[in-house]
Each structure stands twice: as C-alpha cells, then as structure tokens.
Amino acid sequence: MDRGTHTTATALIDAVRERTAAARAAEAAAFVAVGDWAAAHTSDEVVGDPITTLGEWDSEALAGDQFLELGGPGAPVVAEFCISEIAAARGCSFDAARRLVGDAVELRYRLPLIHARIAAGEVDVWRGRRIAQATRTLTFEAAGFVDRHVAYVAAKATGPEVDRLAAEAAARFDPETTEAERHAADGDRYLSIELGEVGYADPLTGTLRGTVNVHGSLDLADALDLERTVAHVARQLGDLGCDPNLDIRRSMALGEIARRCEGVATLEYDVEQPPTRARREVVLFVHLDQAAITGTLNGIGPRIDACTGMTGIDLARLDTPGAPRGAVTVEQVQSWCGSTDTTVIVKPIVDLNRDDAVNGCAPPDRIADHVRARWPRCVFPYCTRSSRSADLDHCERYDENGRPGQTSTRNLFPLCRRHHRMKTHREMATGKRWVYRPTDPTQNEPPHAVIWTSPMGLRYLVDPDGTRPWPPPGPTPDPNRA
Structure with missing residues (x-):
C-alpha cells in the first residue's frame, strides 16, 4: 500500500469514526427526550403500590387512559396513551415504543448513574437498555446495587457480566426468593433424545440423514461433568485419527460414553454394594476474606454485609475452569460438594500485587x-x-x-x-x-x-x-x- 492509498484509507476510517460518534450522540439525545416525555406523563403512584394493580381497576377506568407499570419497583407508572405519541414519532410499533419507554423509565428512576452517562454520550443507548432489561425484576435496592457497580464500566460491560451482577444483586437483596427460584428450577431439568424424529438432509429428496436431536437442561455441576467427559473423549477420538471436525467428534463422544458405561448404571443393584461411580471433581477458586472465613468482623461482632446490612454469608464467588463466572448461593455449592463421591479441590486466590517469573x-x-x-x-x-x-x-x-x-x-x-x-x-x-x-x-x-x-x-x-x-x-x- 503506497503513501497516498494509506492516507485515503485513514481518511475513510476517520470518517466512519466521526459519523458513528455523531449518530451515538443523536441517539442518546433522542433517548433522553423519550424519558423526559414519559416523566411528563407519570402518576404519583409507583410500581408495587396496590392501587396500580390492573385487576383492581373497574371497567370505566379501563375504557380510557390507564397507567402502566413499565419500570421495576419504585419507578412511577406511565400513562398508556403517551406511548402512542412516541410510536408515531419513532415510526415504530406500539409494542416497540412501549419497550423503549420502559427502558427509559427504568434507567431514569432506578439506574440514575448509568442514565447520566448515557445523557453525557459516554455510554451507548443499546448498552444502557440491555442493563435496564436485566434489572427490571430486581428490588429497588438491588437495582441501585447494579447501578453503582456497573456505571463506571457501563460502556464496556458485556451482557453476561451484567446478567451475573443482576443475579448476584437478587441473591443479596432478596435471598429467600432466589433460593426458592433455584429449587423451583430443579423441576425444569430434563433430557430429551428424539428417537421418533429421524432427521433428513434434504426434505425435497427425502435423503435419510440418520441423526436425531438431543437437548435438555442440566444442573450446572452435572453439565460441567458432562462437558469435561465429552471434551476428553472427543480429544481421544481425534488422537486416534477420527474425523477432524470437532463438532462431529463431540457428538460421537456421547455414544462412546454410553457404550463404555453400558451395564454399569442400573436400578437393580445390591444396596450394600452399589456400582462404582466416577468421582466428581469440583475445583473451587476461593475468593474469601478473613471475615468470610470466621463469620465475624475483626473477631468481635458478627459479619455484616455492607451492601444489604444483613448478617451472615449468602454468596460464594464461582471462578471454576469451564464454568460461567459469577456468584452462586452457598447452599448450591454445598449441594455440589456434599456428596461422598465428590473430590473437592480448593485453590487459594493469587496475590495479584506480587510478581513472579x-x-x-x-x-x-x-x-x-x-x-x-x-x-x-x-x-x-x-x-x-x-x-x-x-x-x-x-x-x-x-x-x-x-x-x-x-x-x-x-x-x-x-x-x-x-x-x-x-x-x-x-x-x-x-x-x-x-x-x-x-x-x-x-x-x-x-x-x-x-x-x-x-x-x-x-x-x-x-x-x-x-x-x-x-x-x-x-x-x-x-x-x-x-
């Protein structure tokens, strides 16, 4: 590339950056204006008040304008008819406008630090809306927790990181509901092997593909065990010269695992001498301070969570290879590690202030x-x-x-x-x-x-x-x- 061509290419990249910055600024200004419009059409009532419950309105009230709960608890309710004005101005459907207004209300009243950064052009609107959608079901205090911890990195935080922090906030500020939901989710676990639906490569010719779909929902610890075993067998197949396509080898690995285990797992076994099971290995990278270990602060009084003001330790920090990063409840870790066929390996956290070579x-x-x-x-x-x-x-x-x-x-x-x-x-x-x-x-x-x-x-x-x-x-x- 000669000097002139390089200069032209640089000018094109600069033009892309300048126009992108201008578009972001215009989008932020429009989003703030949507919030201002919603604020001018709110009620004194807030989400969570009994009076705003739809079931308590009479038919006469429902015939006219009504107030909708678009934000989370603590946000004001918004008049329904004002959303149509936004839809017309934006050239979008009522449902799309309703979602936009809901995100604007959530940010304006429950995530004010992030909203201020959007208004200043420091955070893209889509990022702010993504955060608002993750906090909508949180309590007012939990939403404030997310706001304080995400605001300074809102321009860089990824969706999974926001989801993990929102889950942590829910567990901190509403632990009873979080634990109840975790137990309720146990009933959603399943594994389906669709043997009755054999796949076809080409629906026009009817060529038989000879494959079936497998899908399910597993406990995290079980999923980690399965992933580790599938990856290990897939590597073995590759070493033996099997198909170079990793996806194909992973699908073959399940069959290999089934054949290796055939006859071992059975419901008819001697209770006193059950069949040997492979030991589960749980590797925990521990993130604990002295207060968490002893349950007291400076060895004197009970440890108080600075965020919630409650005593005790409700969360564990998960940083395990192959697992999603984030916080889980201590009860869930106990359920993983409480089995007699589990090997627990605890690794101390590294002192990042020291160097090694x-x-x-x-x-x-x-x-x-x-x-x-x-x-x-x-x-x-x-x-x-x-x-x-x-x-x-x-x-x-x-x-x-x-x-x-x-x-x-x-x-x-x-x-x-x-x-x-x-x-x-x-x-x-x-x-x-x-x-x-x-x-x-x-x-x-x-x-x-x-x-x-x-x-x-x-x-x-x-x-x-x-x-x-x-x-x-x-x-x-x-x-x-x-």
Missing part, C-alpha cells in the same frame, strides 16, 4: 493462574473470550538466548487463539501488524492496562474492565526549543 518459555501453573486471574478475558480490543481457555502470549517476544525471567506475570497476557494468530502471523497490506505493550503510569497512562496499535495506527486501551479508544501519542518535544 521463571526462566523457561512455558509458564508453570502458578504463573498461568496469576495471569488469568488478573486478566479474565482475552486482552485484544473488545474481545470477550475467557482467559481460562486462551493462550498466554509473551508481550515482549521470548528469546532463548535472552535475559532470564522473560516468562513473568508482567510479560504474559491471555490471547484467544484467533487473536494470538493474528497478532503473531497476520501482516497487513501496510507491512504492519497489531502490536501491544503494557501501559506506563510514569507517562500519565492508566496502570494495569495495555495499549494496542492497529496496522492503521489507531490505538485502544484495554484493562480488566474492557476496551476504549486511546488517543495517538503526542508530538515529541523539540530539545532545541526553549
């Missing part, structure tokens, strides 16, 4: 665990893949003849396989690759972050909370000028 190229487990605990996701801009399954990349290329200690917690960063390959091998038409480096706090850069530079020269700052664009480096000062 070795001389070899491959990092030992203690360093790998440290790096993945510090960086929960791939460090490529906007990537959300978990670091648990990512490669560990030497930011400064490893040199067999170089200095000792190159494999360190400061020089290793998780990159998913796609971005690791792109960073290592993908040279663009400009003759440049994606490169990154740790930030330098002495140069007024944020600590504990990396700065990526694209082949086009654009820069992005990535920290454990997410990604944001980063300005280009300033001009180098001329030492000959005073």
Whole structure:
C-alpha cells in the first residue's frame, strides 16, 4: 500500500469514526427526550403500590387512559396513551415504543448513574437498555446495587457480566426468593433424545440423514461433568485419527460414553454394594476474606454485609475452569460438594500485587493462574473470550538466548487463539501488524492496562474492565526549543 492509498484509507476510517460518534450522540439525545416525555406523563403512584394493580381497576377506568407499570419497583407508572405519541414519532410499533419507554423509565428512576452517562454520550443507548432489561425484576435496592457497580464500566460491560451482577444483586437483596427460584428450577431439568424424529438432509429428496436431536437442561455441576467427559473423549477420538471436525467428534463422544458405561448404571443393584461411580471433581477458586472465613468482623461482632446490612454469608464467588463466572448461593455449592463421591479441590486466590517469573518459555501453573486471574478475558480490543481457555502470549517476544525471567506475570497476557494468530502471523497490506505493550503510569497512562496499535495506527486501551479508544501519542518535544 503506497503513501497516498494509506492516507485515503485513514481518511475513510476517520470518517466512519466521526459519523458513528455523531449518530451515538443523536441517539442518546433522542433517548433522553423519550424519558423526559414519559416523566411528563407519570402518576404519583409507583410500581408495587396496590392501587396500580390492573385487576383492581373497574371497567370505566379501563375504557380510557390507564397507567402502566413499565419500570421495576419504585419507578412511577406511565400513562398508556403517551406511548402512542412516541410510536408515531419513532415510526415504530406500539409494542416497540412501549419497550423503549420502559427502558427509559427504568434507567431514569432506578439506574440514575448509568442514565447520566448515557445523557453525557459516554455510554451507548443499546448498552444502557440491555442493563435496564436485566434489572427490571430486581428490588429497588438491588437495582441501585447494579447501578453503582456497573456505571463506571457501563460502556464496556458485556451482557453476561451484567446478567451475573443482576443475579448476584437478587441473591443479596432478596435471598429467600432466589433460593426458592433455584429449587423451583430443579423441576425444569430434563433430557430429551428424539428417537421418533429421524432427521433428513434434504426434505425435497427425502435423503435419510440418520441423526436425531438431543437437548435438555442440566444442573450446572452435572453439565460441567458432562462437558469435561465429552471434551476428553472427543480429544481421544481425534488422537486416534477420527474425523477432524470437532463438532462431529463431540457428538460421537456421547455414544462412546454410553457404550463404555453400558451395564454399569442400573436400578437393580445390591444396596450394600452399589456400582462404582466416577468421582466428581469440583475445583473451587476461593475468593474469601478473613471475615468470610470466621463469620465475624475483626473477631468481635458478627459479619455484616455492607451492601444489604444483613448478617451472615449468602454468596460464594464461582471462578471454576469451564464454568460461567459469577456468584452462586452457598447452599448450591454445598449441594455440589456434599456428596461422598465428590473430590473437592480448593485453590487459594493469587496475590495479584506480587510478581513472579521463571526462566523457561512455558509458564508453570502458578504463573498461568496469576495471569488469568488478573486478566479474565482475552486482552485484544473488545474481545470477550475467557482467559481460562486462551493462550498466554509473551508481550515482549521470548528469546532463548535472552535475559532470564522473560516468562513473568508482567510479560504474559491471555490471547484467544484467533487473536494470538493474528497478532503473531497476520501482516497487513501496510507491512504492519497489531502490536501491544503494557501501559506506563510514569507517562500519565492508566496502570494495569495495555495499549494496542492497529496496522492503521489507531490505538485502544484495554484493562480488566474492557476496551476504549486511546488517543495517538503526542508530538515529541523539540530539545532545541526553549
């Protein structure tokens, strides 16, 4: 790519960025205006008051305008007819306008910190609406908890992260309902093997495909056991030269597992000597402080949850390989680990304030665990893949003849396989690759972050909370000028 072509390409990228920023600002202004319109058509009553219950209205009231519960508990009710004005102005259906107004009310009255960032153009409207939809069923206090913890990273938080925090808030502020829902969900578990519906590859020719669909809903611990076993057998099949397609090998693995276990699992067995079962292995990365271990604060009084004001410990932090990250109830962990055929491995949390290094190229487990605990996701801009399954990349290329200690917690960063390959091998038409480096706090850069530079020269700052664009480096000062 010659210099002129490169300049044109840069101008095109700049135009995309400028117009995107203008569109975001306009969308934010329109969203705030929708909230203002809804605020002008509210009642003194709020969601949760008995008077707003639809069943208590008489037929005469229902014939005219009525107030709808569009936000969560504590938000004001909104006049139904005002939504039609929004639908007409937006050129959308009433249902779409109703959802929009509901999200605006939720953010305005129950998530004010996030709403302020949307109004300032710092958070995309779609991100704010995604958060509002996750908090709609929470109590007023729980929604405030999510607002305080998400507001500063609302521009970078992913949907699953928001869902996990909303679930944690529900468990903290309404533990009885959370535990009841967990037990109720046990009745939703099922496994269906649709033997009566054999698939066809082509419905026109009727070619028999000879496959059936399998689907179900499992307890998380059971699902982890199944995933680990399927992945292990699929790898064995690959080592034996089976089909290179991983999806096909995983489907074959279930059949292999069934044949290996045939005759072992049966309802007719000696109670005194039941058949041998494979032991379940539960690996827990423990995130506990001294107060959580002892149940007291400074060994004096009972531990009080600073968020809820309640005593006791209701939640456990789950950070297990292959499992979704987040909080679960202590009762659920107890149900996983209480069985006599379960092996529990507890790993202490790594002290992220200390560094470690070795001389070899491959990092030992203690360093790998440290790096993945510090960086929960791939460090490529906007990537959300978990670091648990990512490669560990030497930011400064490893040199067999170089200095000792190159494999360190400061020089290793998780990159998913796609971005690791792109960073290592993908040279663009400009003759440049994606490169990154740790930030330098002495140069007024944020600590504990990396700065990526694209082949086009654009820069992005990535920290454990997410990604944001980063300005280009300033001009180098001329030492000959005073």
